[in-house]
Amino acid sequence: MNYVIIGNSAAAVGCIEGLRKNDTKASITVISDEVHHVYSRPLISYYLAGTVTHENMVYRKADFYEKMNVKTMLGSKATAIDAKKKAVTLENGETVGYDKLLIATGSSAFVPPIDGLDKQNNVFTFLKYDSALDIEKLIDKDAKVVIVGAGLIGLKAAEGLAPVSGSVHVVEMADRVLPMILDEQGAAPVQAKMQENGVTFHLGITAQKVVDKDRVEKVVLKDGTEIACDVLVMAVGVRPNVAEAMAAGVKANRGILVDENMRTNVDDIYAAGDVTEAVDVTTGEHKIMALWPNAYLQGRAAAYDMCSAEHDFDGVFPMNAVGFFGLPIITAGVQDGEDMQVLSTGENGESKRFIVKDDILVGMILVGDVDRAGIYTYLMSEKIPLSTLTKKLTDDDFGLMAFEEEQRNERLSS
């Protein structure tokens, strides 16, 4: 058997490890346009802040490919997939045949059409290690950083750059930070924490133009505010890398559509990770769930299906742990919707918000106090009726004691 994986990140590693659990002999080839040994993408901001070294960026040890007996083709972009001939064509013209293919190409940063942005040499996106390495060259104690977008990636860039640069300004169209994952109550303490650490926000406003020669020297906001700029980071959104797959007949909306075993509509072509729209098991809807653990689990699920091996894969749903300057945040599931009840507790700085539908926990936002959050995640994934619990979700001492005796003892004896 000959397995080929395009992409070399979380989903690819999940697939490699899943394949090797079931098949120690098959040939596995990994193709990636990035040159690096598999690294942890979420750590690029930690690298800039100086809290993670180059050596510790790796997601698996240096001997990973060797141990897993994987052939790597790093620094090569896949430009075409031929689903009939079952082959992938690389940029240099070489072709690589496959029996089963995993598309784990992730996403690319979307850069909006602002006047002249493409011509500038101090404009970056923030998805890749190489971007972090390029940004690093322009950063010193006086560097003025402007970040457009206060989503997860924009704020991570701000957190990474604030300690090592002169100033960091974040411009965001929405009226709050992390608008996609937090409500006002959750967003306020995050913004406050970041401001305390030297980040300046311009919310509810857009960057209209950048004033330039061959580099951006200042960013002008819609209300005329001018912000001086040495480094501009564009973090307004990402687009799944679906082009090669779609050209091969793979169906996609924004992301590639996959079933619960990560199969696409084309035989022997699978997809996993940020490039996919998969079923959110809490809602039953297809959606992009661009998070590291999901990518790993989906890659592994694809591997088991490729090998026709038994696998109890519960599926995935959005869940994210993220923190800024020591303030931890956990979000999972849906944040609002019809017929949903909200239970909340806590003050602004530390708050818990639970979203309940028909006696089932379907979402949560925890800010500040995230201890034992996995028990709530378990309630969500197992769809345990909350009325069977002996404690309220908002109770301070919520724990396994809340479960019925039989269930509790089963858990304790696992």
Place this chain on the structure above:
Amino acid sequence: MKKVYADEKWCLGCGLCNVYCRTCHSETNDIVKAHNFEEPRPKSRLHVETGEKVNFALQCRHCDDPKCVTACITGAMQKDPDTGLVTNDTDRCVGCWTCVLACPFGAIVRDEDAGKVAAKCDLCVKSGEPECVKHCPNNALKFEDRE
């Protein structure tokens, strides 16, 4: 593998397991220094839950397919394929708490003092036998292979 099992009928909820867990995970290995002097303050990796009728002390279950490991964004959390032990490489852990979000038992302890790392039961590899089991005054914790 051998794991620590809690028997809620016998647990007094006294928390002595916490005392010895903390001591075992200290630098000084001294019960007084570990609790009153050592900086950063070592952390116990047990959760003693007390109820009206029963109590229990819970720690990592060293799951067969550990959700903390598949979730870990850095690769710091790993399960040893030979011993089954799930441990965190604290040099590589960045304290993102993705494992806290993923562990269905709520077993992971956030250690903010010791450089913001995920702390968890390691079955006391250092001393050979889990200290919580050794010191439980009512035999409510057992170290057994039940597989």
